[in-house]
Amino acid sequence: MCRWLAYTGSPIKPEELLVKRDRSLIDQSLHARQGATTTNGDGFGLGWYEEGEGPRVYRSTHPAWNDRNLRELAAGISSPLFFAHIRASTGTAIQETNTHPFRYGRWLWMHNGLIREFPRVKRDLVLAIDDSLFPSIEGTTDSETMFYLALTFGLESEPVAAVERMVGFVEKTGREHGVDLPIQMTVATTDGRTVWAFRYSSQGDSRSLFYSTRVDTLRKLHPDMTFLEGVSDETRLIVSEPLGDLPGAWNEVPESSYGVVQPGADELYPFAPAPA
Amino acid sequence: MCRWLAYTGSPIKPEELLVKRDRSLIDQSLHARQGATTTNGDGFGLGWYEEGEGPRVYRSTHPAWNDRNLRELAAGISSPLFFAHIRASTGTAIQETNTHPFRYGRWLWMHNGLIREFPRVKRDLVLAIDDSLFPSIEGTTDSETMFYLALTFGLESEPVAAVERMVGFVEKTGREHGVDLPIQMTVATTDGRTVWAFRYSSQGDSRSLFYSTRVDTLRKLHPDMTFLEGVSDETRLIVSEPLGDLPGAWNEVPESSYGVVQPGADELYPFAPAPA
């Protein structure tokens, strides 16, 4: 089981969230607490945007806690929107091209979960990917296949509808192969402006997903946290597992829901698969 | 452009051919002479059989000349049949799963050359791979795709006919996409007993391929080479570029041909693509 974090708001150095805190993402990679897998040592990825540019992606197959270059990079850049992901492989090879976040054009995608019995259904899923997208696939994971299916179904123009269709198609294909509960996922995707985060599983018992309380509320709860002074009220974090132990800081995304984080009011809606 | 070597005969330590000699395969990885690419620094693979076992495969993305583990392994095992390959990527990612030799069951496969405009034709080629083989694909190269097509077309029962059909299919598919000269290849494959080596290209101007003179002849030509005393007369090497500078040691495999190296007499035949 993987761990991930999506940040959007005032530009910060990623090290603030990846390295510095107790229960930072790197600390979690050594000691996952709410996850199904003991250790997340199968690779790390950081995808980030800068002013009008990006995304850039740094990906490594070394455990995050060993990766000096990651610490240098996380201190050397500043970004208003970044994704970070630590991987625990569910079977596919440990290689950079299987490491999240995945990138296509302006888009990033990362995933925690799995397509069940992926080797059995992979061929049918891959065949449904659009001809023009096919040559861009670089790795061999279920997560990247989900991304390219979502792109095939219109992610760039209607992101929510495209993810609904992707999930519908994965569930239909799985059931055709006799798989009872074909998908388990928390997914984040972004075009560099808006972040969409989805929590869904065929069994209605999805892996955890949390979003942070508004910064103005947090500041009132924790006036001692100087880190919060420098960031805008709209700064938001979405994480697979809470970082740190701030009372009042984390709200669970409900089962079968998705959130939209954007300039202006954020939104939370129910999520259901749709026919492809 | 890659470099490769296939050895069959009396068991030897691979270091004899990979490390020790001037113009060994590792020396070639730094200074390819007859190749199109300056340096073969994009990975190394060694596949080997032992008495009734194997193949085992060691693959690394570090340049062969830097890889200490490779040197230890090449000195620590002894094998009657091994394949070694140094890679110069023609575009796909540098990762272990893209490194030759590829393995399926008892079979090994390695390749020097390319499928032209692979991104354009990849999808049609991949769709032709048999359902049952599809989940075993681990990488993203043209070379591995050729292997799985050959397996689909019967490599395990009729190896030559299967490679003929694979090449026929790649040429047909390429031409349907407007590619003039779809394939360029020297390929070696083995089931652990017999080695087949193919030299073919659509343009009739294939990359070089050589086989070694019979050991008894070599011994007469070079009575000073003590290395030759310990190996059987049937020992044979097939290489993309001659190792060392032994006069009389190397014979070129003719254009559009294949050789069969096996217990008993070796054979050399013309090669032509066939309908799939």
Add this chain to the structure above:
Amino acid sequence: MCRWLAYTGSPIKPEELLVKRDRSLIDQSLHARQGATTTNGDGFGLGWYEEGEGPRVYRSTHPAWNDRNLRELAAGISSPLFFAHIRASTGTAIQETNTHPFRYGRWLWMHNGLIREFPRVKRDLVLAIDDSLFPSIEGTTDSETMFYLALTFGLESEPVAAVERMVGFVEKTGREHGVDLPIQMTVATTDGRTVWAFRYSSQGDSRSLFYSTRVDTLRKLHPDMTFLEGVSDETRLIVSEPLGDLPGAWNEVPESSYGVVQPGADELYPFAPAPA
């Protein structure tokens, strides 16, 4: 805290102990149970001897559980004497030259533990290493420094006395720098015939160390274990933490002791530091 295993006896494939069993060394690398550190993901090493040759050393900085080459190698060789080590760094860099076992000539050395406040005492320790040995040091760990000090103090001719002097010197040097409890160690070393294993710490509370019951006894206790049929009565394992859950299989090496495993009767003696 690291984990290690020393095997001596009938030649076996290392995969029997590293990969195949529940609570194998690789399984332990994910879930150390008696150790101070959660995860041993900072590298892996295998050192082995063959008939009259060796040692060879394979070392990797990838976590053992991810390392495909390690699995191939552990299945592809057979050895009557091998050391395996999984590392959890206590601060020095993650790199192959810091990975155990260390090799000098015919000798191997591996260690679990630490020299306390190593940065403060390192210079004085390194200065005591013999001129002729100095250029062979490749890494930066306390463990390798201990090895070269033991070599300086006569490891190749009087191994036990040399380790006694090494520990005495490390304790003396530490105390001169105000370090209360300078050393904590379980160490294994071998010349390819005999294995010496030491358990000692300045505080008299050393990390765990176990040796296996004689194979003939084990066979009577566990007649169902076919693995034991093929190995000689003198086969012996020394491990930092028991492998598997065999009742009667493991005996703890007492505090401040060392064992000698050799052809003929094995021996267990008290251990105490000596003046250098």
Add this chain to the structure above:
Amino acid sequence: MCRWLAYTGSPIKPEELLVKRDRSLIDQSLHARQGATTTNGDGFGLGWYEEGEGPRVYRSTHPAWNDRNLRELAAGISSPLFFAHIRASTGTAIQETNTHPFRYGRWLWMHNGLIREFPRVKRDLVLAIDDSLFPSIEGTTDSETMFYLALTFGLESEPVAAVERMVGFVEKTGREHGVDLPIQMTVATTDGRTVWAFRYSSQGDSRSLFYSTRVDTLRKLHPDMTFLEGVSDETRLIVSEPLGDLPGAWNEVPESSYGVVQPGADELYPFAPAPA
């Protein structure tokens, strides 16, 4: 033989010099032209400063031409002062801690050349390093030893005098061990504001070193180069081998000289070793 580049001036993305141009540093890593070694595939390092921060260091043991993370990083940061180095090992291990530039506090250091017969003289050189600096040494190269000797001899307060003493000490120590021509070097070092570049060898025949013509002159010579429009007149490059084929762009640093690149007028002086 290594290759290096030092940039100081208007902030640019390092990819402008490392990746984009014909004969960029990465292109050189595949095809060194004036160097003694065919291929620079033994690692890459980038050290950079930002506004009032740094240096950060990214180091990799993969060949620069394969390293996707390097390309992302070189496009994702912007810096007014950076060092880049591609390594061809002269014998020490390929590992990140042996990769240039080396860092200590605010300082960076990189080197092309060697200390001759380094294994013989290493111990005496290392013993001369100051106690307080000793624990910061991470690797095993002659280049890093030169850096720590220069720090010992006052690099932070009198950089030129410290390098003179370091060279004097290396030559004296080498000769004491019977080494005729103890040192061969081009070195760059910086504190983040000023860059010092040295060209010296015991034999008076040092490896090449070039500095770029003033930008205002270059603009007149090459009005078509849009890249030059955005950078200040004081922007300066120092390189081991010219980048690109701009007539009038490159001036050779004379034998036994050093240059100082700083705000205001740059300077070029003779260099000679001094007693330590």
